[in-house]
Amino acid sequence: MIEAVGLTKRYGPKTAVQDLSFSVRPGIVTGFLGPNGAGKSTTMRMLLGLDTPSSGHATVNGKRYAEHRAPLREVGAMLEARAIHTGRSAQNHLLALAATHGIPRSRVTEVIDLVGLREVARRRAGGFSLGMGQRLGIASALLGDPATLILDEPVNGLDPEGILWIRNLLKSLAAEGRTVLVSSHLMSEMALTAEHLIVIGKGKLIADTSVAEFTAGASQGGVRVRTPQADELAELLRRNPEITVTAEDEADVLTVEGADSETVGRLAADHRVVLFELTPRQASLEEAFMELTKDAVEYDAVVAPRTLVEEHAA
Numbered sequence: 001m002i003e004a005v006g007l008t009k010r011y012g013p014k015t016a017v018q019d020l021s022f023s024v025r026p027g028i029v030t031g032f033l034g035p036n037g038a039g040k041s042t043t044m045r046m047l048l049g050l051d052t053p054s055s056g057h058a059t060v061n062g063k064r065y066a067e068h069r070a071p072l073r074e075v076g077a078m079l080e081a082r083a084i085h086t087g088r089s090a091q092n093h094l095l096a097l098a099a100t101h102g103i104p105r106s107r108v109t110e111v112i113d114l115v116g117l118r119e120v121a122r123r124r125a126g127g128f129s130l131g132m133g134q135r136l137g138i139a140s141a142l143l144g145d146p147a148t149l150i151l152d153e154p155v156n157g158l159d160p161e162g163i164l165w166i167r168n169l170l171k172s173l174a175a176e177g178r179t180v181l182v183s184s185h186l187m188s189e190m191a192l193t194a195e196h197l198i199v200i201g202k203g204k205l206i207a208d209t210s211v212a213e214f215t216a217g218a219s220q221g222g223v224r225v226r227t228p229q230a231d232e233l234a235e236l237l238r239r240n241p242e243i244t245v246t247a248e249d250e251a252d253v254l255t256v257e258g259a260d261s262e263t264v265g266r267l268a269a270d271h272r273v274v275l276f277e278l279t280p281r282q283a284s285l286e287e288a289f290m291e292l293t294k295d296a297v298e299y300d301a302v303v304a305p306r307t308l309v310e311e312h313a314a
């Protein structure tokens with residue numbers, strides 16, 4: 001269990017994280033979402049004791065990170081996958097890490113196998129592809145067999161196979177009862193990986209919700225209907241003043257607002273109207289996420305160019 005209580009971080013005049021409180025439960029993957037610059041990395045660094053909060057505090061399993069006697073066994077983290085000694089082989093990097101934390105050598109072999117790096121374990125990590133580097137970062141995080149995992153953007157820059165691999169790994173680690181907090185700026189990816197979401201923007205909490213609730217909330221409520229009796233169905237629906245029917249350019253397709261698919265389906269059946277398609281419409285999750293965070297985007301397209309122009313003029 002991770003708990004953040006009133007976490008705040010100021011860098012001079014800039015408030016990167018403001019009065020952020022949330023908890024992350026074990027047994028599920030929790031997605032930590034926010035647009036660029038929202039404060040995700042800063043928050044994760046505070047959870048890990050790498051940054052001192054200006055106020056508030058964070059605990060992992062009831063203690064601050066620094067208070068844990070063997071932190072690597074308690075919390076595994078991947079903040080910057082590239083922050084490794086690039087001259088060393090993957091295996092030597094992990095062996096060095098294990099040695100300084102009293103972790104047996106056999107565990108190094110275990111995590112190398114777990115992340116699928118066996119074939120390249122003796123190669124210089126500096127020559128690793130981005131995906132291999134991410135795998136090594138995850139191997140380091142898993143080395144102490146920790147009950148809690150904190151991963152900053154682990155799928156960034158990965159190919160679809162790498163993304164799928166991380167997604168399945170995170171789910172299986174959570175299914176073992178671990179607490180898994182993973183940051184991303186991609187809602188669509190988190191919807192497939194996480195069960196719960198903590199969304200921040202400009203350092204503040206915007207939403208703390210289950211993925212299911214978020215997805216349901218993203219529904220536009222409209223229904224798409226394809227029927228060879230479009231005119232007849234439109235007329236039947238329009239008898240209810242609360243329903244709006246729009247005929248689409250596509251032949252035989254109607255968009256119905258103000259009624260759900262069950263209502264439309266029943267009405268069609270009652271009047272022997274044949275339906276070929278009846279689909280509740282959903283906004284894409286990415287659209288819903290953008291809508292949710294639109295007031296919290298740090299550098300949007302309108303502001304940035306003007307700022308540059310002003311700087312040039314000055």
Ligand SMILES: Nc1ncnc2c1ncn2[C@@H]1O[C@H](COP(=O)(O)OP(=O)(O)OP(=O)(O)O)[C@@H](O)[C@H]1O
Pocket residue numbers: 011014015016034035036037038039040041042043185298
């Ligand atoms: N050391 C620092 N000094 C000054 N400002 C900082 C520092 N670290 C972060 N910031 C600022 O704090 C804000 C939050 O940054 P942070 O890196 O935590 O966001 P993020 O959500 O992880 O973004 P991204 O997805 O772009 O990595 C940004 O405006 C950033 O410029």
